[in-house]
Each structure stands twice: as C-alpha cells, then as structure tokens.
Amino acid sequence: MERKPTEVRQEEIKKAVLSIIDQEGMHNLSTRKVAERVGVSEGALFRHFRTKRDMILALVDEVEEVLMKSLRDVAAEESPAEDRLLRFLCTHVRYLTANKGITILLFSEAAHANDPELKARMLKILNEQKRLAKKIVNDGISAGDWDDSINVDHFATLYMGIPISLNIELVLSPGGVNTDNFCKKMLAVLERALKPVK
DSSP states (O other): OOOOOHHHHHHHHHHHHHHHHHHHOGGGOOHHHHHHHHTSOHHHHHHHOSSHHHHHHHHHHHIIIIIIHHHHHHHHOOSOHHHHHHHHHHHHHHHHHHTTTHHHHHHHHHHHHTOHHHHHHHHHHHHHHHHHHHHHHHHHHHTTSSOTTSOHHHHHHHHHHHHHHHHHHHHHOTTOOOOTTHHHHHHHHHHHHHSOOO
C-alpha cells in the first residue's frame, strides 16, 4: 500500500465520502466503505479522521474554505453588480455541480443527526450566502441599476432557492442535470425581480 502525504490522503478520503453519499446515500456511509474506496485499512483511515462525524465536519470545512471564500471574493469585487451577481451564481453552480449536491447533503445530515455543531455551522454558511447576495443587490441599488423598493431580504431568500433546488436535482437525478446556460437563465429571472418597473 502506497504511503501518501496526509493532505493527499485526506483529500482522497473526502472525495470517497462524497462519492459514497452521492451513489449510496448518507445512511450507507461507513468508515469500512470509505476505507475500501480509498484502498486503505480502517486503522489507516482513523489516522486521518477519528470518526465518521470528523469526515463530515471536514466536508463542512471544505465548503467554508472553497465555496464561501470564492463567494466572498466575488461579492467584494469592484465590478458592476449585474456582473458580480452572474459570477456569484455561476461560482455557486460550478461548485455544486463539481461536488454533487454537497451542501444539501450536509444540511440533511445536520437535521437528521441533530448535531448542534453541524447545525450551527450549516446555518452560518446559509446566512453568509444570503448576506453576500444582499451586498451585491444593495450595491446595484446604490448604483441606480436596480429597483430601490425591492425587499433585499426577500430577494436573498429567492436567490437561495436557486442553488438549493439545483442541489436537490443533482442529488435526485441519476442522469445528471443539464446546466448549459443555467446561470444566464437564472440571472435573467433574478434581474426581472430587480429591475425597476417602467
């Protein structure tokens, strides 16, 4: 058995966890299956993650480090709000498509397992996504591009419906989801809500 650096092995383990969840469901996730998928013994697996819960929390770390950092970067750009909203949405879509509904699975696990730490972390992620969407919309309103009478909180909730419904489709559609032009189509819908009525 090849000995790999800790970071490489941990990435393999996280990918195996996601693959099992995607193909067999969260309820079939076990340390034995993860070890088999990675090609290591359970003992070797436990050198990297002590428990199945630790593996799930590592996936939450990944969402925070990769997805949320990318979304923060887009929201902080100086470009027009319309461009940022498109990039924000596409960043979300690309991450979810590449990681097969990871966040919906984590939200499901948080609810099912009744794990206070996992629930708190997932709520923080949800709230930050909404906060960043609101920042982009408020910037567009300040620039005079979008309707200043729109309820920004309601818009953020509407926005979150897009990645959540995409997530659900990714989990439930065995043949995959056609995401061609998905971002532009969804942006067109969002902009209809944002543009002032003439």
